[in-house]
Amino acid sequence: MLAASFDRAGRRICNELLYGATIGDHMVRRHDGHAYLVVDRAILHRARQELRTQTVLFQKAQMAYLFTRGHTKGASPAAIATRAGIDPQGLERTLTDYNETARQARTDPLGKPAAYLQPLVSGPYYVFDCSLDSSMFYPCPMITLGGLRVHDDTGLVLREDGTTVEGLYAAGRSAVGVCSNSYVSGLSLADAVFSGRRAGAHAAGAA
Ligand SMILES: Cc1cc2nc3c(=O)[nH]c(=O)nc-3n(C[C@H](O)[C@H](O)[C@H](O)COP(=O)(O)OP(=O)(O)OC[C@H]3O[C@@H](n4cnc5c(N)ncnc54)[C@H](O)[C@@H]3O)c2cc1C
Incomplete structure (x- = not known):
């Protein structure tokens, strides 16, 4: 996962390599149910290449939607932020830090391994809205957890x-x-x- 994830204030959500349900936990509990995945041209190009070999049929259909209509595109981070409803200054600030961390091979404060830290510098830029209520064409998958307390032996x-x-x-x-x-x-x-x-x-x- 070379993309970086941001909330509406432009703060990083979490280490993007975490397990999906853990990312969802961060998104819902700490970031108001909003998450925006940001990539640049280089990363999108690589993702398009991988589409042929690394996805099953129904995911190909979903990704075809995301890669054509299901994203917001802009010449700069500020432009995509404004269009997607993210604080532009917050996103620019966080992205600058993220890029510096990647360039200087520093330790990511959120724990993403160095091999997946790639500076997002080759515009245009793209935002994929992964929020809870993002799109009926790319719904956020959910399952319920927890329930009524039951007796250990009988249910x-x-x-x-x-x-x-x-x-x-x-x-x-x-x-x-x-x-x-x-x-x-x-x-x-x-x-x-x-x-x-x-x-x-x-x-x-x-x-
Ligand atoms: C895409 C996806 C992938 C998953 N993959 C895995 C996995 O790999 N491994 C894993 O362990 N779990 C997986 N899960 C989670 C797992 O499938 C569910 O947590 C599990 O099926 C829950 O079982 P359940 O019997 O509690 O509820 P359900 O399977 O939801 O059963 C509830 C049943 O009640 C019926 N019902 C609802 N309301 C009424 C009503 N009023 N009257 C009569 N019947 C009603 C529903 O039609 C349904 O048949 C996955 C879930 C999803 C969505």
Whole structure:
């Protein structure tokens, strides 16, 4: 991920190489649900080349949209910022710091590895709006995490005072589970199968 990500004030969102759900966490909790990915001509050219070999069919369609209509283009960072609704001075300031960090091979304060720090200097510049409500053509994918507190052994829903509600079970993402606070791919289905089986077994026993 050679692109850099910014919020509406022009501040960096996070290390862009983080896992997708972690980036989403930064975006929603710390940056008002807004994130703008900025690239220059050189990086966009490279991304277009990689499109042929590094994406599956439905992603090709999404990227075709992003590379044609789904972006904002401008001759300078200030121009794209103004068009995309980002504070131009904030973006220019942060981008200057980012470029200096890359040029001088300094440590990125947000932890992006040096191999992925490339100065964004060859205009025109492009902004991809990755915000929660960005576009119906490129919707922001989401899954729910967390849910009702349940009894560990039965899956019965717990009241606030810790007593169980007889006959009411929660499972999958309706129930608290291993991925209630954060997410890594693969956590949800196993947890849903486990909690569904737990509730089903207890309900069958109760019946
Ligand atoms: C694109 C994508 C990729 C994912 N990849 C992975 C992965 O690789 N590994 C992983 O572990 N997890 C993955 N997940 C997450 C995982 O799929 C979900 O967290 C999981 O399916 C949740 O299971 P669930 O049974 O709690 O809810 P759901 O699967 O959403 O089931 C809820 C069911 O309730 C039904 N329903 C809703 N309202 C009503 C109603 N009023 N009456 C009757 N029925 C109703 C719905 O139609 C649905 O069938 C992915 C999710 C997405 C979106």
